[in-house]
């Protein structure tokens with residue numbers, strides 16, 4: 001069914017990818033300049049003007065380390081604003097697709113997390129995202145909360161771009177090898193959301209809820225960075241890309257303890273996506289395929 005979709009955060013990785021993919025629908029794409037989620041009255045006013053029948057909210061306060069020293073702003077964007085979005089969507093009998101994170105878990109589990117597992121965020125960012133989830137559940141409207149992980153893409157600031165920049169500048173890199181998860185491309189997320197928008201029956205209460213939503217498989221940040229450099233090297237010749245200074249063999253595995261950050265991160269970020277497959281028959285490709293697809297679209301100035 002054709003939908004009128006209010007889409008937030010279109011300057012972000014996921015928002016940007018979604019804007020170009022939801023072509024079957026009428027999309028009202030809003031950047032931070034057009035809809036600042038720290039301004040509660042603006043959120044209510046704009047939603048009442050637009051009258052969407054679906055809100056998709058990829059906008060968020062995503063600076064994981066900075067959140068430790070800016071808790072109020074993180075909670076304002078990731079929790080309070082999400083509550084207002086949910087209240088306004090409910091008022092219009094609209095649905096809400098919202099994004100959450102692997103960082104709602106503490107990472108102590110030894111196997112991939114399922115949606116019913118206990119949440120216990122170890123960072124302020126994770127706590128603020130969990131508060132956003134809880135606000136949506138409290139409002140009680142038709143919703144999909146998509147917990148994803150390790151997002152990257154050809155667009156925006158992310159791990160892929162950082163590794164490529166550093167590998168061009170330096171002879172060697174040191175990358176954390178004891179955190180495990182699924183790198184998930186903004187393209188895979190956008191493709192999956194398009195399928196969900198078409199498959200989701202808002203009236204079916206049993207579809208409302210939390211879903212894990214990542215590229216398939218898992219790896220460590222260290223192995224991911226090795227794969228990034230390998231794929232780059234395979235494409236470099238035909239693309240006329242400059243040779244990287246860092247060779248794969250010069251990417252050293254280090255531990256989380258060797259690389260202290262203001263915010264703690266879960267060691268195990270692996271999310272089991274079975275519920276998504278069973279409910280909607282939607283599956284994101286392997287993280288390796290996701291990476292290849294993004295690298296194919298990469299222009300080195302992006």
Ligand SMILES: NC(=O)c1ccc[n+]([C@@H]2O[C@H](COP(=O)([O-])OP(=O)(O)OC[C@H]3O[C@@H](n4cnc5c(N)ncnc54)[C@H](OP(=O)(O)O)[C@@H]3O)[C@@H](O)[C@H]2O)c1
Pocket residue numbers: 009010011012013014015031032033035036037038057058059060061062077099100101102129147148149150151152156157
């Ligand atoms: N990035 C990850 O690795 C990751 C992992 C798991 C889950 N997630 C979740 O997935 C979703 C999408 O993440 P992403 O990687 O696409 O994030 P992103 O690239 O950091 O984009 C976030 C967007 O939110 C916007 N934003 C921030 N504050 C705002 C405000 N006050 N009002 C309106 N917009 C505001 C930003 O605007 P500006 O462009 O103006 O800054 C940006 O466009 C988020 O819910 C995030 O929490 C992300």
